[in-house]
Structures are given as C-alpha cells and as structure tokens.
Amino acid sequence: MKFEKTPGWLDWYAGPSKPRFTLPAGAVDAHCHVFGPGEQFPFAPERKYTPCDAGKDQLFALRDHLGFDKNVIVQATCHGADNSALVDALRHSNGKAKGVATVKRSVTDPQLQEMHDAGVRGVRFNFVKRLVDFTPKDELMEIAARIAPLGWHVVIYFEAVDLPELWDFFTALPTTVVVDHMGRPDVKLPVDGPQFELFVKFMREYPNVWSKVSCPERLSVSGLPALNGERNAYRDVVPFARRIVETFPDRVLWGTDWPHPNLKDHMPDDGLLVDFIPHIATTPELQRKLLVDNPNRLYWAEEK
Numbered sequence: 001m002k003f004e005k006t007p008g009w010l011d012w013y014a015g016p017s018k019p020r021f022t023l024p025a026g027a028v029d030a031h032c033h034v035f036g037p038g039e040q041f042p043f044a045p046e047r048k049y050t051p052c053d054a055g056k057d058q059l060f061a062l063r064d065h066l067g068f069d070k071n072v073i074v075q076a077t078c079h080g081a082d083n084s085a086l087v088d089a090l091r092h093s094n095g096k097a098k099g100v101a102t103v104k105r106s107v108t109d110p111q112l113q114e115m116h117d118a119g120v121r122g123v124r125f126n127f128v129k130r131l132v133d134f135t136p137k138d139e140l141m142e143i144a145a146r147i148a149p150l151g152w153h154v155v156i157y158f159e160a161v162d163l164p165e166l167w168d169f170f171t172a173l174p175t176t177v178v179v180d181h182m183g184r185p186d187v188k189l190p191v192d193g194p195q196f197e198l199f200v201k202f203m204r205e206y207p208n209v210w211s212k213v214s215c216p217e218r219l220s221v222s223g224l225p226a227l228n229g230e231r232n233a234y235r236d237v238v239p240f241a242r243r244i245v246e247t248f249p250d251r252v253l254w255g256t257d258w259p260h261p262n263l264k265d266h267m268p269d270d271g272l273l274v275d276f277i278p279h280i281a282t283t284p285e286l287q288r289k290l291l292v293d294n295p296n297r298l299y300w301a302e303e304k
C-alpha cells in the first residue's frame with residue numbers, strides 16, 4: 001500500500017555527523033521508533049500523521065554510526081496498536097533491541113507472551129491530544145494490571161500542563177513508570193518554577209518513576225543554531241535535563257527520538273544530539289548511569 005506523507009513532513013537527517021562525544025561501551029539509545037516501511041507494515045487507519053518510511057535497517061545503521069550498542073524501540077502512534085513493524089525490528093536485532101508496545105484491552109495473553117518473547121518490555125500510554133484519541137483510564141489501568149506480572153513497565157507521554165489532572169492516575173500505576181521527554185516542560189518557564197517543580201515532586205515522591213531526558217530539539221525554543229550545524233544547540237533545555245540527571249541519576253534514560261516525528265522547523269543532525277549528552281550528564285559516572293547502567297537494568301536485566 002502506498003502512503004502520502006503528511007504535507008510538510010520532514011524526513012530524517014541524511015548523513016548525520018559523527019559525534020565528538022564518545023559514547024561509553026554498552027550505551028543504549030532508549031527512545032527511537034520505526035515507521036513502516038508502509039508497503040510492508042501499513043500505517044494505522046486512526047493515525048494523526050503519515051510519516052516517511054524509516055525502517056529497522058536505517059535505525060540499526062544509525063545505531064552503529066553514532067556508536068550505540070543497543071536500541072529501545074517505542075511504538076509510534078502512526079502504527080496504532082499494530083505492533084508488527086516493532087516486533088519485526090526486535091526479531092531482526094540479534095538481541096540488540098527491546099521494545100515498548102501499544103496495546104488495547106482486547107489483547108490476549110498469548111499475544112502479550114509473543115511480544116514478550118520478541119523483546120517487548122513495556123506499554124506506552126499516550127496523553128498528547130494531537131497524537132491520539134482518548135482512551136478511558138479504566139481501560140489503561142486494566143492493561144497496566146495485565147502487563148505487570150510480565151515484569152513490563154508503563155511509558156507515559158504527556159504535556160506538562162496536563163500533569164495535575166493526570167496525577168492521580170499516574171501515581172496509582174502498579175509498575176515502573178517511565179516518562180517521555182521529562183513530561184514536556186515549557187522551557188521558557190523557570191527550571192525552579194511551579195510547573196517543573198511539580199514534575200520533580202512526581203519523581204521525588206514516587207521512586208517507581210523514571211524519566212527520559214530526551215528531545216531537546218522538541219522542547220527547545222532557542223534551538224536554531226542546529227540549523228547551521230553549530231554544536232551549541234538547544235541550550236535552553238540544559239538546566240531542565242541536567243537537574244533531572246543530577247537529582248535522579250539512577251532513574252534516567254536517554255534516546256535520539258529518531259526519526260523525529262512531527263518536527264516543524266528543522267530536522268536535527270543525530271550526531272549533534274549525541275553531543276548534547278555531556279552538557280546534561282557532566283561526569284563519566286553520570287554518563288555511564290544514563291546511557292549504560294539504567295537502560296540495561298530496565299530492559300536487559302535477565303541477561304545479566
């Protein structure tokens with residue numbers, strides 16, 4: 001099946017630079033996606049955007065180019081609850097990828113087990129209104145209860161303004177909870193202002209909550225140096241990510257977010273994104289926890 005991309009869609013950055021920052025051995029890109037290819041893995045009818053194709057071969061080539069050892073592939077909303085592209089990528093990764101799926105309440109136990117055998121270790125609950133239709137919280141809570149015995153966790157994606165309303169639901173989840181992109185703070189607001197303090201409180205009071213300190217290119221409002229290939233991009237995000245890394249060093253993850261869905265003004269060079277890491281994790285110990293110890297503990301624990 002042929003798909004027309006959403007008008008204005010930005011394809012991923014061809015020919016990313018080599019990072020100057022050398023990733024530690026065993027580093028994991030813990031947030032990335034596969035899109036299609038649409039001919040093989042059709043996009044979901046309920047999708048809110050139609051992306052370019054961005055398949056497993058390109059993802060694994062990027063992994064090797066940047067110097068990562070492994071990937072965590074997160075089901076993107078353009079594939080809805082059809083996890084076939086994700087599962088196919090996991091099965092062809094030689095054990096070098098784990099996954100986070102999207103499931104509906106109708107998923108069967110044998111289907112969950114099949115995904116587990118392929119390397120799925122979590123489900124994603126998305127609350128970003130431009131990306132998904134509303135799912136009732138009781139359905140999500142039922143799914144969380146079903147996946148908990150498998151040792152899976154829940155990944156949550158939401159905007160900072162929605163955290164107060166979602167608080168009771170999030171804090172009742174029975175599993176480890178991983179927040180995408182620090183709950184999307186508004187980085188024009190102070191890092192010690194009420195909005196980000198609420199997120200810090202969430203992590204402080206609930207030791208089962210982890211955060212991805214990813215997506216400076218999505219959160220930044222001063223990001224444009226990246227357009228010129230300058231290596232000091234996205235600095236307005238540094239205080240936020242650095243605060244989370246330094247306060248919760250054992251509960252943070254990092255990922256490229258390749259192939260960067262829904263970016264409007266520029267497509268980041270993934271080599272530049274890797275060079276952002278030492279600004280938010282400033283010591284070799286923090287870098288090792290962020291890139292190696294934490295993702296391996298969460299996703300490859302049974303292989304230790």
Ligand code: 0GY
Nearest residue numbers: 075076077078131257261262
């Ligand atoms: C991200 C962010 C976005 C999209 C998705 O699954 C998705 O479609 O996650 C976004 O548009 O902010 O983490 O990839």
